[in-house]
Amino acid sequence: MSVKERIEKLRNELNKHNHAYYVENSPTVSDYDYDMMMKELEKLEQEYPEYDDELSPSHRVGSDITKGFSQVAHVHPMLSLGNTYSIGEVDEWVKKCNDLLENPVGMNSIPIVGEMKFDGTSISLIYENGRLIRAVTRGDGEKGDDVTDNIKTIRSIPLTLHGKGYPERFEIRGEIVLPWKAFDKLNQERAFNEEPLFANPRNAAAGTLKLQASSEVSRRGLDAYFYYLISENLPCDNHYDNMLKAREWGFKVSDAMTLLHSIDEIDSFINHWDEQRKHLPVATDGLVFKVNNLRQQLNLGYTSKSPRWAIAYKFAAERALTRLNFVSFEVGRMGIITPVANLEPVLLSGTIVKRASLHNEDIVKSLDIHEHDMLYVEKGGEIIPKITGVDKNAREKNATPIKFVTHCPDCGTPLIRIPGEASWQCPNKYGCRPQIIGRIEHFVSRHMMDIEGVGEENSALLFEAGLVKNSADLYDLKTSDLIPLDRVGPRTAQRIVDGVEASKNVPFDRVVYALSIPFVGETVARKLVKAVRDIDTLMNMSRDELVRIEDIGPRIADAIIEYFALPTNRELIERLRKAGVQMSLPEEDTTYSDILAGKTIVISGVFAKHSREEYKEMIEKNGGKNSGSISKKTTFVLAGENMGPAKLEKANSLGVPIIDETEFLRMIEK
Ligand code: IVH
Numbered sequence: 001m002s003v004k005e006r007i008e009k010l011r012n013e014l015n016k017h018n019h020a021y022y023v024e025n026s027p028t029v030s031d032y033d034y035d036m037m038m039k040e041l042e043k044l045e046q047e048y049p050e051y052d053d054e055l056s057p058s059h060r061v062g063s064d065i066t067k068g069f070s071q072v073a074h075v076h077p078m079l080s081l082g083n084t085y086s087i088g089e090v091d092e093w094v095k096k097c098n099d100l101l102e103n104p105v106g107m108n109s110i111p112i113v114g115e116m117k118f119d120g121t122s123i124s125l126i127y128e129n130g131r132l133i134r135a136v137t138r139g140d141g142e143k144g145d146d147v148t149d150n151i152k153t154i155r156s157i158p159l160t161l162h163g164k165g166y167p168e169r170f171e172i173r174g175e176i177v178l179p180w181k182a183f184d185k186l187n188q189e190r191a192f193n194e195e196p197l198f199a200n201p202r203n204a205a206a207g208t209l210k211l212q213a214s215s216e217v218s219r220r221g222l223d224a225y226f227y228y229l230i231s232e233n234l235p236c237d238n239h240y241d242n243m244l245k246a247r248e249w250g251f252k253v254s255d256a257m258t259l260l261h262s263i264d265e266i267d268s269f270i271n272h273w274d275e276q277r278k279h280l281p282v283a284t285d286g287l288v289f290k291v292n293n294l295r296q297q298l299n300l301g302y303t304s305k306s307p308r309w310a311i312a313y314k315f316a317a318e319r320a321l322t323r324l325n326f327v328s329f330e331v332g333r334m335g336i337i338t339p340v341a342n343l344e345p346v347l348l349s350g351t352i353v354k355r356a357s358l359h360n361e362d363i364v365k366s367l368d369i370h371e372h373d374m375l376y377v378e379k380g381g382e383i384i385p386k387i388t389g390v391d392k393n394a395r396e397k398n399a400t401p402i403k404f405v406t407h408c409p410d411c412g413t414p415l416i417r418i419p420g421e422a423s424w425q426c427p428n429k430y431g432c433r434p435q436i437i438g439r440i441e442h443f444v445s446r447h448m449m450d451i452e453g454v455g456e457e458n459s460a461l462l463f464e465a466g467l468v469k470n471s472a473d474l475y476d477l478k479t480s481d482l483i484p485l486d487r488v489g490p491r492t493a494q495r496i497v498d499g500v501e502a503s504k505n506v507p508f509d510r511v512v513y514a515l516s517i518p519f520v521g522e523t524v525a526r527k528l529v530k531a532v533r534d535i536d537t538l539m540n541m542s543r544d545e546l547v548r549i550e551d552i553g554p555r556i557a558d559a560i561i562e563y564f565a566l567p568t569n570r571e572l573i574e575r576l577r578k579a580g581v582q583m584s585l586p587e588e589d590t591t592y593s594d595i596l597a598g599k600t601i602v603i604s605g606v607f608a609k610h611s612r613e614e615y616k617e618m619i620e621k622n623g624g625k626n627s628g629s630i631s632k633k634t635t636f637v638l639a640g641e642n643m644g645p646a647k648l649e650k651a652n653s654l655g656v657p658i659i660d661e662t663e664f665l666r667m668i669e670k
Pocket of ligand 1: 115116175241312
C-alpha cells in the first residue's frame with residue numbers, strides 16, 4: 001500500500017469511528033486503538049505534507065490563532081418560523097395547509113413531519129463534492145458570520161461525507177447545541193472561578209460558537225442536530241426521506257423525527273414530547289411541524305418572514321408569581337457582590353423556589369424591581385430559576401426601587417465597580433470575612449488540596465475560632481487545638497490533621513489553582529505550571545513574559561502580577577513552602593517503571609485527582625496497555641465515579657477487579 005493510500009485508509013477509518021462515537025453513541029473501537037490510528041495519521045501527515053488535507057480528522061482539535069469573523073451572504077435567506085403555544089392553532093394550521101392544497105379535511109391529513117425544536121443557535125453548512133466548505137451563523141438572516149474553524153471542532157459534524165448519493169453542492173441547516181451535561185459542567189467551572197454564568201444552553205452555545213480560540217470551543221463539547229436540506233438536486237421528493245439520506249451521509253438527525261398522518265397523531269406527538277423532552281440530553285423549546293412533500297411545500301410558499309409550510313409549537317416555560325421579601329447582597333470568594341431575590345416560597349416545576357440570583361446591578365435596574373414587588377419567576381428547561389419580570393399593577397404605593405449597596409454588606413468597605421463589567425466588588429480582600437472563608441473553602445476543596453474533614457462549615461468554624469485566617473494556618477493545626485471546638489470530636493480532629501498532612505503531596509498545579517488568584521482556574525493553572533515549573537519563576541515573571549505563555553492573556557497576567565506584588569501573599573507562599581506544600585514540579589520524569597508491564601487496563605468514569613488523559617499516560621509510562629473495552633484479557637478496571645453500569649456488569653461477570661484512583665496511585669508509587 002502506498003503512503004497516500006495508507007493515509008486515506010486511516011482517515012476513512014477514523015471518520016467512521018468518529019461517526020459511531022459522536023453520532024450513533026456506540027463506539028466501534030477502543031480509545032487506545034483510536035489514539036494509535038490518530039498518532040500514525042498525524043505522523044504520516046507530518047512526514048508527507050504534500051498529502052495534508054485541512055479536512056483530515058487530525059485537524060479537529062482547533063487552533064488558537066485569534067481571528068475575527070468575516071461576514072458571508074446566505075445563498076438562501078435564513079427565515080424564522082411562525083410560532084404558537086396552542087395545540088388548537090397547530091390543528092388550525094394543518095387544516096389550512098390541507099385546504100390550500102385542496103386536500104379534503106377528513107380523518108387524514110397530507111403527510112406532516114414532526115420534529116424537536118432544538119434550543120441552540122442555527123447554522124448553515126455548505127458542502128461541495130462531499131466536503132465541508134463553509135459554516136455560517138444565521139446573523140441577520142441575509143448574512144452571517146463565517147465560523148467554519150469553530151464548527152470543524154464539533155465532532156458530530158462530518159467534515160467529509162459518508163456513503164454516496166449526495167448532491168454535488170448542497171446546504172444543510174441545523175442547530176448547534178450545548179448538551180445539558182456540558183452546560184452544567186461549564187457553568188460549574190464558571191461559578192467556581194466567579195465568572196458570570198450562562199443563563200441557558202442556548203446562550204452558552206451561541207457564545208461558544210463566537211469564541212476566538214477554537215481549542216476552547218473544542219473543549220466545551222458542542223453538538224449539532226440537522227433539520228433542513230437545500231439543493232437543486234435533492235435525492236428525494238420529500239423532507240423526511242431527504243433527512244434520512246442526510247443521516248446516512250453522517251449528519252446527526254434526531255430520532256424524534258416522525259411522519260404524521262392526521263390531526264390526532266399530531267396532537268399525541270405534542271402530548272408525548274411535552275413530557276418526554278425533559279429526558280433528552282439537549283434543551284428543546286418546542287416542536288416543529290413541516291409539510292413533508294416538497295412539491296406541496298412549493299405550492300404553499302412563503303410569507304415575507306417565514307414558510308407557510310412549517311410552524312413551531314413552543315412549550316410554555318413554567319412561570320409563577322410571588323412576593324419579593326427582600327434583596328440580600330452576598331459576597332463571594334473574589335469579593336464580587338451578587339444581589340439575590342429572597343422570595344415568598346413558591347412551587348415551580350416540582351420544586352420550591354425561595355431564592356433567585358439577580359446576577360448584577362444592571363439586571364436589577366433593567367427589571368426595575370421595587371421593594372415587595374410581585375415577581376415573575378420562570379423555570380424553563382433550566383434548573384436555575386430566573387426572575388423575568390415584575391407585576392407593576394401589584395406594586396405597593398410609595399414603594400422605592402431596590403438600591404444596590406454602596407458598601408460591603410459584611411465589612412462595610414466602599415465597593416468598587418470592576419471596569420468593563422457589571423459587577424461591584426469589595427476590595428478588602430484580606431479583611432473581609434466571607435472572602436477569607438471563601439478562600440479557605442476553596443483551598444481545602446476536593447479539586448484543590450482535597451483536605452478531608454474541612455468542608456464549607458468547618459472552614460467557617462476554624463475561622464471564627466481564630467485558628468485559621470489563611471490557608472497556611474491549616475498547616476499549624478494540632479488535634480489539641482481542634483478537639484475543644486463545637487462539633488469536632490477527636491476523630492474529626494485527627495481526620496483534619498491527617499488531611500492537611502496528605503495535602504503536602506498534592507501536585508504543584510493544583511496548589512497554584514488553590515491559591516485563589518483571580519482568573520486562574522484549573523486549566524490556566526496547569527498551563528502556567530507547565531511553563532514555569534516552580535513558584536519562584538512564577539512569582540518573578542514580568543507581564544511580557546507571562547503573556548508569552550500559551551493561553552495567558554493580559555488580564556490573567558495582570559492578576560498574577562498583582563497577586564504576587566502583595567507582601568501578604570508572598571508570606572503565605574513562604575509559609576506553605578516551609579510546611580512542605582509542593583512548590584515545583586518534580587524533575588522531568590524520565591525513569592519509566594515497568595510496574596504495569598503485561599497488564600491491560602480499562603479506564604472508566606470520572607476522576608477527582610487526575611484527568612483521564614493523565615491516567616492513560618501514567619499507565620503507558622509504567623509499561624501498561626490502555627484498552628477501551630473490558631474482556632477476559634483485562635487485568636483490572638481503573639474506575640472513577642459514575643462508571644457505566646454496562647461496564648460494571650461486564651467486569652463483575654468476568655471477574656475483572658475494579659480499583660479506584662487512590663489504590664491505583666498507591667500501586668504505581670511503589
Ligand atoms: S426549520 C425555513 N426545524 O428555530 C425553515 N428550525 O424559530 C427553517 N430550529 O431559525 C427552520 N429546531 O434555528 C427548523 N427542527 C427544526 C428546528 C428549527 C430548531 C430553530 C432554527 C430556526 C428557528 C426558527
